[in-house]
Amino acid sequence: MSLTNEIIRQHLTEKFGEDVYDWDEPYGMLTFTAHKDLNLKVLQFLFDDPTLQFRFLTDLCAVHYPNKKGEEIAVVYHLHNLVNNVRIRFKIFTDINKPDVFSTTALYAAANWMERETYDFYGVNFIGHPNLVRILNADEMDYFPMRKEYPLEEQTRVDKDDEMFGRN
């Protein structure tokens, strides 16, 4: 029996009811949202349920929506059921002033660095992460560069000392 989006949706609604919402299927991939406190429960259920078996964490990243008040930061999980070859996308939203989200490192070893990367660029504070420090940026950086309020450097600026870059 192949696993369809309807079956996944049915299973999740049976278990979580109204706590999982915003069902959508952009380009065929089932997408849904849950309250951020439930992320571990939903992921654990997706992992353990004998029908669902979403055991492979493909990707974890964050998105910043400055206009959504109270839920500015989205954390997006892409999960893959390798047995039936089905992918789903699971989102949680969090307040930018209190971006605390439970860490999934206990469930997926792969989440370790992905969460560090997400922290590094968006400042999501993963509770329970064993080593939540910056990974790609310099340790002494004091802001989260992928947030939308930080623009790219002006391409035409002239105040830089070109000699430092080997030009004159």
Added chain:
Amino acid sequence: MPDTKQHIKLPEHSLEKRTTTLNLGPTHPSTHGVFQNIVELDGERVVSAEQTVGYIHRAFEKIAEHRPLYQITPLTDRLNYCSSPINNMGWHICCERLLHVKTPKRVDYLRIIIMELARISDHLICNSIVGVDSGAYTGFLYVMQYRELIYEIYEEICGSRLTTNIGRIGGFERNFTNEAFTKLEKFIKEWPGVLKEFENLFNRNRIFMERTIGVGPISAERALNYGFTGPNLRAAGVDYDVRIHSPYSSYEDFDFTIPVGSTGDCYDRFLVRNEEMWQSQKLIEEAYKKVQDFKGKEAEVFHADVPEYYLPDKKDVYTKMEALIYHFKIVMGEIEMPVGEIYSAVEGANGELGFYFISDGGRAPYRLHFRRPCFIYYQAYSELTKGGMLSDAIITMSSLNLIAGEMDG
């Protein structure tokens, strides 16, 4: 005898310390890229390894939020620069899926030729470097001239060799020249002999086997939990391949085998990559045959008929009104972009290379995230090397095929 304690200030407890801390990298001949490993050694055994990455982080995801689609292609080149055509194609395929562009079969087959050539050149580097790190330099020198030939084929098609920026949304910027096909034929003819010779040097080589069997192993379960994909996962015995599981670029028209290993150690990873090169050779041959089967007008097709996304020929821009308008719109990033989000993946040389693209209808992606396979599986390195010898840690690193560009994004 003078009292040394007065002059040399030793760190506190340093004499009681039982292990040695060794810095490998950031620039070290055996690390193949700019990343650092702080290894804790007990004698020659690795107690723990801590990795530092990010030395060449270039903020591609941030830049991509400010660039029209065609300007993001050169960014993808610089992810896994050993096989940039796969990254380019992966990006084009992601855009095509978002924009609902359907590519003609001939384009798909030409893409497969390029992608499989890139896979061969990537695996070639990885496997020959594993040889170098175990003390066998010959293979590396011997096969390098065929990577050169692959680069010459790229050069015939797009004009550059390493960071290729090959193709466009909808197809290629120009048709393949006859010279490109001649070089491809030469490659198809000579490559199997070379690969056979390369295998003869290594596969049953006693020293090589002793150095790699049982070194840096990982079980299938741990590999999956660590998010392994590509040859490293297949070496652990899981037959997951994006080309089979969610085919793109008409891979479903081809008959090929996905090799799997069993123990997930360096030797298995080496063998899986070698076998994948044979499969790639077969795919290239088949795709080339299919390309030759196109007759008449079909044999000239090298891009989809989507004027709103595909940059027009330069001479049309100067002579035709419509082409001029499209050229202007595309260059200024004024094309119609649907609102939506898509995750599109291709089988990169290192594993599943994914693009998570959120479009808000603007000229640039609202958010673009690259799923970079290297970055994800490198975190297992500490677990892979624990308890092994330091020299084994070096081989494990090269057999994982870590590419700094892909890791740092």
